Amino acid sequence: MSRFIRQDYPQIGESVLRLMHKSGLRVFLIPRQGKEAFALFGTKYGAMDHRFCVGEREVNVPDGIAHFLEHKLFENEDGTDTFSRFAALGASANAFTSNEMTAYLFSTTGNYHESLEVLLDFVTHPYFTPATVEKGQGIIGQEIRMYEDDPDYRLYFGLLNCLYREHPIKIDIAGTVESIAKITDRTLYDCYNTFYHPQNMALVLCGPFEEDRVEAVCDKVLKVPAPLELTRTPPYEPREIAAPRITRHFPVAMAQFAVGLKETELGGDADAFLKRVAAQEVALAVHFGRTSPFFNRLYEAGTLSEVFSTTYQFLNSCAFTIFQGESDEAETVAKEIRNTLKSVKNAELSDEDFEIARRATYSNLIQSLNSPSDVATQYLSFAFLGLDLFRLAETVANLKKEDVIERISHWDEALVAESFILPKKGD
Amino acid sequence: MQSTVFSRLALSESLALSFSKNTLHKTNYLTLFFRLPLSDETASEASLLAHLITNLSADYPSMYDLRRAKAALWGAEIAASTSALGDTLLLTVNATYLKDRYAPKGENITAGVLSFLRSFFCRPYLVDGTFDPALVRLEAKNAADDARAVLNDKSRLARRRHVEIMYEGTPFAASSLGRAELIESLTADKLTESFYRLLSSAPVEAIFVGETDEELLAQELSRLMGEFQKTPLTIPAPTVGTAPETVRCVTEYMDINQAHLCLGLRSPSLRTAPDYFAFSVANTVFGAGTTSKLFMNVREKLSLCYRVASIYSAQNGFLQIYAGIDADKRSAAEDEILLQLANTQNGEIADDEFQNAKNTLTNAIRTYTESPDSLAAWAIPRILMGVKVDPAYEIERLSAVGKDEAAESFRRLVPDTFYCLQKEEL
Incomplete structure (x- = not known):
């Protein structure tokens, strides 16, 4: 019997099934007819999280590291390519990083639960080395160059730097060529081990997924970890703006x-x-x-x-x-x-x-x-x-x-x- | 043309309705595509008309009142725009609106939308028989600003300049947004003439995706457009064109950080060609998507770029390969792109690489055809080229493609113009 709890919203024609998985992961299943399905596996960790405490240890990381980590998580220790794993199932994968979260996703019109297994598997198996970090600096360096020429992007972060004096919302998501040069495999593992914990993550599925099979995939892939040891200090921000x-x-x-x-x-x-x-x-x-x-x-x-x-x-x-x-x-x-x-x-x-x-x-x-x-x-x-x-x-x-x-x-x-x-x- | 997703009715010599029932989404989607031959002149006129025709009517002589009336119809969005498919210019009038069952008071929103369209086409807001000259000046500025805004996005600018250079002197070189200076020279008289010419001569393809009474909709559209459709234009058949004997190389400069490299090739594998599906698979292996040779090698293996892709226009056989790179790595990027092109042409394609490309295409077709706006965007080039508009048929044809025929179709590519937009030389 399913352990998902269903809630209906008849006025807007939606429903959601919720599950707190034993790993601590929150799972939300939004049923849809039709073939198209979309899955997002996200962590509450974004560009804003540049300073945090793990146990007694205070960690400061370079700007742009959450986004850098997002790129690097697609690499696997056995040399397989994550995009190809999805493509073999007919699914298409991607990811994004924002100020406050990072999410990995796939869209597909078949092999729903097999694709879900790949998603959970690759996100929970990090593999960072000095060589893969160096390779990422080249690709992401080009992404940063692209944003440097993007007036909308510059307009947006220019505004945030005027509105906020201290709040890390103003940190550039991709970082700079200089800041990402300071990233190492060790700092990536620090961030990963802190924030990629099921209790700090959520899985949202929208499409013709079956609840029992979703739970079975979660049971198969997700381990029950030690409790999360993360302290977030609410960002300090004075009332006044930084600059007009x-x-x-x-x-x-x-x-x-x-x-x-x-x-x-x-x-x-x-x-x-x-x-x-x-x-x-x-x-x-x-x-x-x-x-x-x-x-x-x-x-x-x-x-x-x-x-x-x-x-x-x-x-x-x-x-x-x-x-x-x-x-x-x-x-x-x-x-x-x-x-x-x-x-x-x-x-x-x-x-x-x-x-x-x-x-x-x-x-x-x-x-x-x-x-x-x-x-x-x-x-x-x-x-x-x-x-x-x-x-x-x-x-x-x-x-x-x-x-x-x-x-x-x-x-x-x-x-x-x-x-x-x-x-x-x-x- | 049988289809598993559309029923298509020819309502007159120059009006057809493609209807697809879609119960998955909360909105209805009705689009009228007016077909015109593409040129700087037609695009400039259409671009300005697109700014005018859904903004005022005799029933709503103030934009303020019209916007409030649309908002009151549960936020119905009715807007016009222009786009190009090969040598064809499309002036598109689109209505996206809530299905009746999501309107808390259960109004008949489709009827309201059709009433707006009738008002725009049959009762335009005219002053002494022409569009209001002051309004034309105002919207000409907006349309010209839109045409100039290509400068803001450097990747888009580079891709446009590449097309202009490679297709110089042909219709495809024209931007569907028109040319700013031509738009600004248009008068109210000229625009009014263009408006009536559009309604009386441009063939119209209507696409509806959603839930409404198909027969009633067909009747309403026939009645609406029947007032104008008299002498339909003939749209010229698309042509591939001829490549120069040696590749033309052009570099332009601007104060930017990233360089934008565009390689242009011509292919005879148009959407109507027997090897179109083979070419589609070959192009996906080569440069479309995250498992392509370009992505895996130019980006992932050599770290030369963040964005790299090959984009194919099956209306006229134009393949554009784009990469955002460091200017000092231009040769390395170009060499690697051409190496991967040669590998694809030589059939150096692994089994899983080939199957992944087919899976990617199949998944994309299934995904497009479930969403109203992407279904219309997927269907319209097929309708214009007179080929089957049927996802199931396309999936079947793609799955039957063999590696040899895919490579063979790619060997028919002819390099034409290589272009780079990069930082000014010191």
Whole structure:
């Protein structure tokens, strides 16, 4: 009999089956009809984790090491190639590293449980040597060069370095050519042994997996380890921003801007967290979305284009909103954003404006639950924050206008920073 | 053309509907592909039209009101864009919207979407018989900015420059986004004329993926486009072109950190060719995916790059090999790419390498065909080339490919233009 516990979400047509495996690994199975399946095996370990304690020992590691480790985990002691192991089963593998997590994945349309076994197997069998580390420095060095020329990437990390004084969210995920040169096989093992522990990991499966076979694969591959000995100190971050703005010059066609709004009042339980996310998304749609007076006024004046977007990013220890776009008058747009953030705090919110924004937000959320890859990826991010992704749509559906007004009251224009990429002269 | 995923109905001489029932996703997907011959002029006009036609109508003379009406229809997204498939330009009007059962009040959203399309096509917002000149100026700036934005992504810029040089003087050299200066020179009169010419002469392929009444949809589309379809354009058949006698080598310079190497070759194995499936397998062995010879050797063995791939345009036989490299390792990268090309052509392909390539292709087809937007993207080049639009048939053909025929198809490749965008010389 299955030990998975099922929960249904009829309003959005989703279900999830949860299992706490004896190894300490949390397993989430999201059933889907159809052939396509997607699996993510992730660890709550990302670019932010540059300093940590293992027992009494404090460890400091070079920037970019989580991402470097992600690359190196695909190598096996017996010389077999991980991508080929998946391809032999008709599956396609990949991985990614973000500020707060690293995840290994495959997508497939058959051989689901055999592919799952390969995924769990290669992630739990690290093999690092000085030679493989040196090889990685060449490939990842090219990846870093690619990001150095990427204006979006530079705009983003420029902004984070203005918003945050201490918080490691501002650390570049890939690191630098200089920082990755300091990585050794020993430091990789230090990080691996600390963070790649089942209690610090989660497995999300979306597709036609069978619960009994999933548990059997976990039983076969995952050992029951000694308890996790990891101490994370919540990152210290003063309330104030680090710098009001940064400007860089690149070969780009038009000026690009990213305006950031830092948030300092975090905390609360999972319900409060979800309500904050839902209310922030609707508030942004009301005042900066496609139906807002702000967007339409600047669009019709030719100051803003369809490229404009707002993104709310949130972790347990930090949260911020990014207003991003391109404009010949980037500084004017940044000023308009600041003015709007200030003025809407005392403005009326009509029932109609609220309802239109809520519908658009709800629709976006439902549409984001289409493909197994999107569902699994979002689900894992939410799970590492202690949140249930499938409850977000319900939270938006039940949101009240007062919740949005309350959320807007937290917007503080003193916590705004700006990042600009301007065309190089002559471009 | 029988298919296991689509039913295809010719609704008129120049309008066809491909319908696929998909119960797996929460959204419906309806796309109208208007087909035009590709050139700088047609692309510039279409690119600006794409910015105009879904932004206003006589029923919604303000963008603000229109955006709010779409948001009120549970966030229905209706937008237009341009793209190219070989020498064909596509002006695409796409609607992506929630299925009725996910709308908390159970509205008929498909009817709402069709009503928007009718408003855009049949009742455009005109001032004295033309598009509003002020609006045309505004959107011309946006469309021209989009065309210039290729500069922002250096890998995309290099790949575009490579195409422009290799296909200079032919339709394929044109960007589907148009040319900024041509877009900015278009007037309201000219655009209005282009709009009506598009509706009255461009053949339309409609693709629907999702859940709705197929017959009703066909009727509505016939009624909608029937008002315009009169003298359909003939779209020229694609051509492969001829390579120069010696490989043309071009280097361009810019203030960048990474160099972008593009090698261009021509192949006669178009989507309609008997050896198309053999070529697809050979290209996957060579450079498509993480088990390819390029990935395993140029990247993994020699650490010369992070991104390397060979991308094939089966509409016109263009193979583009791309690698992001250090400029001082250009020769080493080029040598290794050509060595792996020769190995593939000589049939030096291990059994597992060959089978992995077939598995990769099969998995990709099965994955594409379960997702509405990727199913449409997968189907449209096949529809345009008049070949079978059937995943099961393609999987069967791919699995029957032998190693010798794959290598043979790759031996028919002819090198044409090698291009590199790199840091300015000191």
